[in-house]
Amino acid sequence: MGLMTQYVENKPVFALVDDHVHSARQLSRTLSAAPEPAFLVWLGGANRGKRILMEIFTARPERTPDMVIVNLKGYSSASAEFIADIEKLVHNADIPIVALASTLDASTRNTLLAAGASAVFEHHADLDAYRREMAQLTRFWVRETATWPIRA
Numbered sequence: 001m002g003l004m005t006q007y008v009e010n011k012p013v014f015a016l017v018d019d020h021v022h023s024a025r026q027l028s029r030t031l032s033a034a035p036e037p038a039f040l041v042w043l044g045g046a047n048r049g050k051r052i053l054m055e056i057f058t059a060r061p062e063r064t065p066d067m068v069i070v071n072l073k074g075y076s077s078a079s080a081e082f083i084a085d086i087e088k089l090v091h092n093a094d095i096p097i098v099a100l101a102s103t104l105d106a107s108t109r110n111t112l113l114a115a116g117a118s119a120v121f122e123h124h125a126d127l128d129a130y131r132r133e134m135a136q137l138t139r140f141w142v143r144e145t146a147t148w149p150i151r152a
Contacts, residue, residue, distance in 0.1 A: 012038045012141060015056075015065035017049030017082060019072050023123070027069070027100075030134045038138055041065065046072055046082050057089045064093055067141050071100035071123060080115040087116030096144050098137060118144065 014031065018024040024042040031038045043049040056063050068090055072078035079099050090097050096118035101108050104122045112120045121137050124130040 012066035012145075014038050014040050014067045014069055014141075015049075015053065016040055016042045016069045017044070017046060017053075017072065018042060018069075019045035019074050019078070023071060023073075026130070027071070027134065030131055031138065034131075034135050034138050038066075038141070040069075046074070046078060050082065050085060053086055054089065057093055061093075065095065066145065068095060068097045069100065069137075070097060070117070073102075077111070080111050083112065083115040083117050091116065096141065098140070 016024055016027060018027070021042075024040075028040040028042065031040050043052045053068065056065070068086070070079045070082055072082055079101065083097055083099060087097065097116060099112040099117040099120045100123040101112060101120055102123055104120060109120045119137075119140050121133050121140075124133055
C-alpha cells in the first residue's frame with residue numbers, strides 16, 4: 001500500500017502535519033477508536049508535510065486525503081503560517097484544513113481561521129476531553145463533506 005489510499009476499510013483518510021511524534025500517535029489512536037473512525041497518515045513536521053502535500057495535490061491526486069489536520073508547536077505562529085502556505089492548494093481540491101491548538105482563545109482561533117483553517121479544535125491535556133474534542137473533529141468532517149461529491 002502506498003502513502004495514502006482514498007479509503008481504508010471505508011474510513012476517511014486524514015493527513016496530519018505534526019512536529020511531535022507523541023501527539024501524532026495519540027491522535028492516530030484516538031481517531032481509530034472513535035465512534036466514526038478515520039485512518040490517519042502522519043506526514044511529519046512542516047517541511048516534510050508541505051513537500052508531501054505539494055506532491056500529492058499536484059502529481060498524485062489519487063492519493064488526496066479527505067482532510068488535512070495541522071498541529072505544529074515549533075513556535076506560536078507555526079500552524080497559521082503552514083496553513084497559509086498550503087491553503088490555496090488544499091482548498092482548490094475541496095479538502096478541509098483543520099487546526100489543533102492548545103487553546104481556543106479568540107486571538108489564536110481567529111489567526112488560524114484567517115490563515116485558511118476550516119475549523120479549529122483544542123488539543124486538551126486531559127485524555128477524556130481530548131477524545132471528546134477529536135470526536136467533534138470527525139463529526140465536523142462528516143458535516144463538511146456530506147454535500148461534496150464522493151471521490152472514487
